[in-house]
Amino acid sequence: MATAALLTDRYELTMLQAALADGTASRRSVFEVFARRLPDGRRYGVVAGTGRLLELLPDLRFDDEALGWLAREGVVDERTCEHLAGWRFTGDVDGYPEGEVYVPGSPLLTVRGTFAEAVVLETLVLSVLNHDSAVAAAASRMTSAADGRPCLEMGSRRTHEEAAVAAARAAAVAGFAGTSNLEAGRRYGLPTIGTSAHAFTLLHDDEDAAFAAQVAALGPSTTLLVDTYDVAAAVERAVALAGPGLGAVRLDSGDLGELAHDTRRQLDRLGATGTRITVTSDLDEHAIAALGTAPVDSYGVGTSLVTGSGAPTAGLVYKMVAREDAGGDLRGVAKASRHKEGVAGAKRAWREVSGGVASAEVLVVEGDGGAPEVPGARPVQVALVRGGEVVAEGATGPQGVRRAAARHGEARAELPADARRLQRGEPCLPTHVLGARA
Amino acid sequence: MATAALLTDRYELTMLQAALADGTASRRSVFEVFARRLPDGRRYGVVAGTGRLLELLPDLRFDDEALGWLAREGVVDERTCEHLAGWRFTGDVDGYPEGEVYVPGSPLLTVRGTFAEAVVLETLVLSVLNHDSAVAAAASRMTSAADGRPCLEMGSRRTHEEAAVAAARAAAVAGFAGTSNLEAGRRYGLPTIGTSAHAFTLLHDDEDAAFAAQVAALGPSTTLLVDTYDVAAAVERAVALAGPGLGAVRLDSGDLGELAHDTRRQLDRLGATGTRITVTSDLDEHAIAALGTAPVDSYGVGTSLVTGSGAPTAGLVYKMVAREDAGGDLRGVAKASRHKEGVAGAKRAWREVSGGVASAEVLVVEGDGGAPEVPGARPVQVALVRGGEVVAEGATGPQGVRRAAARHGEARAELPADARRLQRGEPCLPTHVLGARA
Structure with a gap:
């Protein structure tokens, strides 16, 4: 590239x-990233991708190859190419910390700079945040539904190969305990998981040979896949070969609830009381919730997770909310069309929390004198970039993911109890917009 | 990375x-990529991503950084790291040419090599084909519905930043005429499109100033976005400023059918009879079809396209269908679980075509003496890789996209007429599986 x-x-x-x-x-300009609505009856959204964006932003330049192509194709004129040769983002960015929850209108990211600086960021900002936040929102519902049992990300094969790495990262932000994706493990320090597929059993002359080979190579604490032929026969074989210290068995087809009960009873009967059961067949948050009473020890989730469980994009937009006028003053602006109106002016976001429970999102439009504080509420935004340099501490790399996961856990715990319901509903917090002088 | x-x-x-x-x-092994079913009542799938895969495959190596990480993390043992240091794919790949249509069971890609060679490809092969084929399948329905009017890809902001490039490419495979994504233009030689957003109008003191600036910079053949405030007033202004030679106006909100009719009448009244109308607000194949009688000259499609219009992954699987046994013979294999059974053995694919209309997909399972031909049918698969080297001519780079788009046009035209219906239905071709000696 x-x-x-x-x-x-x-x-x-x-x-x-x-x-x-x-x-x-x-002209000085302010752009805000926000969702007009939440997808599909969701109660809250999850900010994800901020760390990735902060990794990309400082190095964003138009190099000779890019400039040469733009000039040859006539995409822009010579003057613009010259401007782009020296282009870098030197403005400020504020935003919700990664992992924070949001509702419609929440200003997830606020970009301040000249129009020339800020407009160039739009597409990349939205690509990163729309993808990662969509995955994190689905992941959060899944870890909620799993109620403490570990969720493992296994969806790389169902999405673009680089999106897969970002999806594994976003899942971790929303509480997933591990990923099958090795590059995500390398890049973001995530625990990686996985042992074998049906192909490994089919490669061998029989299941016995496959299990023996896997236990010999990976040790008895490995996870054996027991549904290539007959589950009960495979579980019998697995314990006979690995001993009662067998790490886990994986069920990847059939009625998982019934199979988990049968398998648990069988494992216990065989003395493998410590052997765990992991299930992995086309799970989503509803299937995970339905397995709540089954003796399942962990959930492997693929397709639904990486495709946002019905909402593959977060639908975030990047809108100009203020810009300098001819007199040098910053003036709030908004599109006036009937169907897509927004609120003019840069906004400061506060979350009203009472007795540890969030009750509203309060957005205060900045005026000449800034924006007044909202008593009894906590400020949501943090400084991310100042003068083009990342100032948010520990927001990138493996540390960024860990901090975002912690933030998500806290922010979600603070939501009203019904926010965690899987059923369709309204956003879990009302949004109040206050003028600067309100 | x-x-x-x-x-x-x-x-x-x-x-x-x-x-x-x-x-x-x-052990010599054969893996096939196929769909167990089509998503969401679709009548056919579209093979896309093959060219990208062929660009990635010859360079696929485990470099020192990867090997060092695998060793440090203990992902695999020392012997495996040593093997991976010398690993490269030296096997053969056959497949449906990119752009070809498929139905459930169609072997889109057949990978032959040792187990060590072929198993390592699984995830990457599926990531590329699942993503790109999902986008291409949606794109094909959109270009069908547009019935000759140009479709333009504008979805980069709704998907991961690298997936966006692949999505633009996949859309082109299925007949899209251009993309907003500059990197896709650079990498694959696609025409790029786009002029301005609402932010450009809001940046200016009024719409007049914005339109004048755009026409001055980009010429009267530009496309002016006319729905920031009042459409009719904006159209009036646009023609006054650019003259009747104005290239196009873009409508991005509201009742697009009604607005297009009103705008067309207004443009004609103003003498701008050659000015085109492009529409871009949350379109999918159904919205495009519904605008068939409106005076619309091109469709800009974003979210629905890059998210596969309800089916964000193609659901393709990579399954072992045959492998060498202890005696050195190739033996067909298949998983026996109730819910996910497949057909053992490598398959040759033929499409029965009569009077220019496809009537069935015939899959012939290879036996000891190969697979017999199917009289009166055309073979679908082509050789892609031999001994690890790409042998398919013109399958990669910009040429690959052009050839795939041509192939898609021909393959789709050959389908039965009802395959192009947007309503849910059965796969448009039945699949017959024949034993090697049938």
Whole structure:
């Protein structure tokens, strides 16, 4: 790839060209990222991808290869290419800390800079946050439904190979305990999991030979896949070969609840009382909840997780909410169309919390004198970038994921009890927008 | 990234370790990629991603950074790390040409090699094909519904930043005429499109100033976005500023059918009879079909396209269908579980076509003497890789996309007429599986 800078929509650069020509490119501008609504009856969203964005942002440049292509293709004119050669983001970014929950209107990310700086970020910001937040929102419902039992991410094969790494990361933000994806393990320090597939059993002359080979190579604490032929016969074989210290058996088909009960009884009868049962067949948050009374020790989740369980994108938008006018003052702006109106002006976000339970999201529109504090509420936004440099501590790399997971646990625990219901419903917090002087 | 080789599930490598230890790693194996079912009442699937896979495959290696991490983490033992240091794929791959249509059971890709070679490819093969084929299947329904009017891909912001590039490519395979994604333009030679967003209008003191700036910078043939405030007033302004040679206006909200009719009448009245109308608000194949009688000149599609319009993954699986036995003979294998059975043995695929219309997919299971031809049918598979080297001509890079788009046009045109219906239904071709000696 020439550079991450071309991971963008053409119109960001043609707008830049037109704004450079008439001088508006240098106007100070404020863009906010928010959701107009939550997908599919969800009660809350989960901010994810912020750490990835902060890893990408400082290095974002238009290199010679990118500039050469833009010029050759005539995407933008020579003046714009020259501007892009020196382009870097030197503005400020504030945002909800990664892992925080949000509701419609919550300003997840606020970007301040010249129009030339801020407009160029739009597509990349949205790609990262829309993908990662969609996965994290689904993951959060799954870890909620699992009620303390570990959830393991196994969906790499169902999504784009690089999206898979980001999905594993987003799942970890929302409480997943491990991932099958090795690159996610390497890049973000996530625990990786996985032992064998049906192909390994089929490769061998019989199941006995396959189990013996796996136990010899990976030790008796391994997880044996027991549903290639007959589950009960395989469990018998597995314990006979690995001994009662067998780590786990995996069920990947059939009626998982019934099979888990049968298998648990069989394992106990065989003396393998410590052998765990992991289930992995097309699970989503509803299937996980339905298995709550079954003797299941961990859930492996693939397709539903990486595709956002019915909501594969978070639907976040990046909208200009204020910009400098001809007189040099910052002025709130909003599109006036009937169907997509927004609230003009940069907003400070507060969460009203009473007795440890969140009750409302309060957005205070900034005025000339800034935005007043909301008594008894906690401020949600934190400083992420100042003058183009990342200032948020520990927000990137493996540490960023760990901190985001901790933040998510706290933020979710603070929500009203019905926020964790899987049924469709309204956003779990009402949003109040206050003028700067309210 | 250390290497694309870590874009995989941990169990591929633990299986390798166990198979190296007991000698089965060297058994010749055949894996097939196929769909157990089509998603969501779809009538056909579209093969996409093959070219991307062929770009990745020859360079797939475990480099020192990857090997060091695998060793440090104890993912696999020393012997396996040593094996991986010399690992490369030296086997054969056959497959449906990119752009071809498929139905359940169609062997889209057949991988032959030792178990050690073939098992390592599983996750990456599925990530690429599942993502790209999901987008292409949705795109094909959209270009069908558009019935010759150009469809433009604008979904980058709704999906992971690298998935966005692959999605733009997959859309082109299924007949999309352009993309907003610049990196997709650069990497695959796709036409790129886009001029301005609402932010550009909001940046300016009024719409007049914004339109004047855009026309000055990009010329009167540009596309002006006319729904920031009042559409009719904006159209009036747009033609006044750009003249009747204005390229196009874009409608991004409201009742697009009604607005398109009103706008067309207004443009014609203003003498701008050549000015085109492009619409871009949350379109999917059904919305496109519903606009068939409206005076719309092109469709910009975002969210629905890149998320597969309800089916964000193609659900393809990579299954072992045959492997060498202890005597050195290739033996068909299949999992026996009730819910996920497959057909043992490598399969040759033929499409029965009569009078230019496809009528069935015929899969012939290979026996000792190969697989007999099916008279009157065309063979679907082509040779992609031999001895680890790509042998398919023109299957990669920009040429690969162009050829795949041509193939898709031909393959879709050959389907029975009702295959293009948007309503839910059965796969448009029945699949017949014949034994090698049938």
